[in-house]
Amino acid sequence: MLVDSFGRVATDLRVSLTDRCNLRCTYCMPPEGLDWLPKPELLTDDEVVRLVRIAVTELGIREVRLTGGEPLLRRGLPGIVSRITALEPRPEVSITTNGIGLARTAQALRDAGLDRVNVSLDTLDAATFKRLAHRDRLADVLDGLAAAARDGLTPVKVNAVLMRGINDHEAPDLLAYCLEKGYELRFIEQMPLDAQHGWTREGMVTADEILELLSARFTLTPDDPRERGSAPAERFLVDGGPARVGVIASVTRPFCADCDRVRLTADGQVRNCLFAREESDLRKLLRSGEPDERIAEAWRSAVRIKRAGHGIDDPSFLQPARPMSAIGG
Ligand code: SAM
Numbered sequence: 001m002l003v004d005s006f007g008r009v010a011t012d013l014r015v016s017l018t019d020r021c022n023l024r025c026t027y028c029m030p031p032e033g034l035d036w037l038p039k040p041e042l043l044t045d046d047e048v049v050r051l052v053r054i055a056v057t058e059l060g061i062r063e064v065r066l067t068g069g070e071p072l073l074r075r076g077l078p079g080i081v082s083r084i085t086a087l088e089p090r091p092e093v094s095i096t097t098n099g100i101g102l103a104r105t106a107q108a109l110r111d112a113g114l115d116r117v118n119v120s121l122d123t124l125d126a127a128t129f130k131r132l133a134h135r136d137r138l139a140d141v142l143d144g145l146a147a148a149a150r151d152g153l154t155p156v157k158v159n160a161v162l163m164r165g166i167n168d169h170e171a172p173d174l175l176a177y178c179l180e181k182g183y184e185l186r187f188i189e190q191m192p193l194d195a196q197h198g199w200t201r202e203g204m205v206t207a208d209e210i211l212e213l214l215s216a217r218f219t220l221t222p223d224d225p226r227e228r229g230s231a232p233a234e235r236f237l238v239d240g241g242p243a244r245v246g247v248i249a250s251v252t253r254p255f256c257a258d259c260d261r262v263r264l265t266a267d268g269q270v271r272n273c274l275f276a277r278e279e280s281d282l283r284k285l286l287r288s289g290e291p292d293e294r295i296a297e298a299w300r301s302a303v304r305i306k307r308a309g310h311g312i313d314d315p316s317f318l319q320p321a322r323p324m325s326a327i328g329g
Contacts, residue, residue: 056089211236
């Protein structure tokens with residue numbers, strides 16, 4: 001198992017399949033994009049599947065989330081999904097995506113065994129989408145969401161990041177839309193993980209503010225806290241339920257004590273936290289012919305030294321060198 005020195009057990013693996021993205025969300029990366037990882041540095045499909053196999057069969061991983069960058073840009077995605085879902089014990093497999101291209105690929109991904117999707121949607125207004133993501137693709141995202149629901153990639157979860165003065169006024173509209181469509185909406189507090197280092201605490205729309213914005217139109221009742229487990233989202237029943245809305249308050253209400261996640265970057269580095277400053281190089285071990293046991297041991301060591309918390313509130317906090325798109329969100 002992957003256990004850290006505080007007794008937390010990692011069972012949820014986030015795998016970044018690429019650092020590339022076809023959007024340029026301002027809280028994530030600059031309009032001109034970033035210097036992408038050179039192809040030889042990326043894990044091949046076989047290498048990804050081997051590492052996930054080790055994680056699932058040797059290290060107790062039960063859930064695998066494929067992310068990026070934008071995972072739908074990875075050509076081998078359906079093949080990777082079908083090979084991971086064929087593992088024993090079979091992990092739950094989902095993707096986090098911006099939804100562009102999902103209308104075309106949802107059925108193939110479902111056929112490959114994908115269980116469900118998280119789709120990012122920050123606005124319902126095409127002009128705001130363009131301002132926020134620097135691309136005119138709102139219709140593609142909405143089509144992708146509809147296809148995911150149609151093809152059974154459910155429950156469809158929607159992630160939204162609010163930015164002050166840009167889309168924060170849309171919080172109730174986003175919730176109304178998701179309720180109407182049967183999607184489960186979760187608002188994520190903006191975290192200091194943008195490549196431009198433009199995050200400020202004052203600029204971040206906090207969980208308290210999000211709940212206040214929603215309360216103008218909906219009655220929110222906290223869900224039974226026992227239901228939450230290690231889930232990052234604090235959930236609320238909307239107008240008495242059964243529909244719920246979640247708030248992932250990584251900054252103002254951190255949930256590090258219950259964290260069960262570990263991350264693998266597209267270039268084969270284990271990160272024991274989104275905000276870790278250290279990484280462990282599994283690609284080097286893979287490519288130097290080390291056996292599974294040696295790789296599993298390196299992975300255990302990487303998790304063992306996980307810090308108690310992300311430390312955003314520490315005066316000594318330093319933003320990680322890699323942005324969210326390169327770590328895998
Ligand atoms: N491209 C995919 C997508 O758009 O969902 C997957 C990668 S993206 C990095 C994963 C999630 O991280 C998205 O929901 C995105 O909104 C969120 N995200 C990116 N940068 C963030 C930040 N600085 N703070 C909070 N969430 C962020």
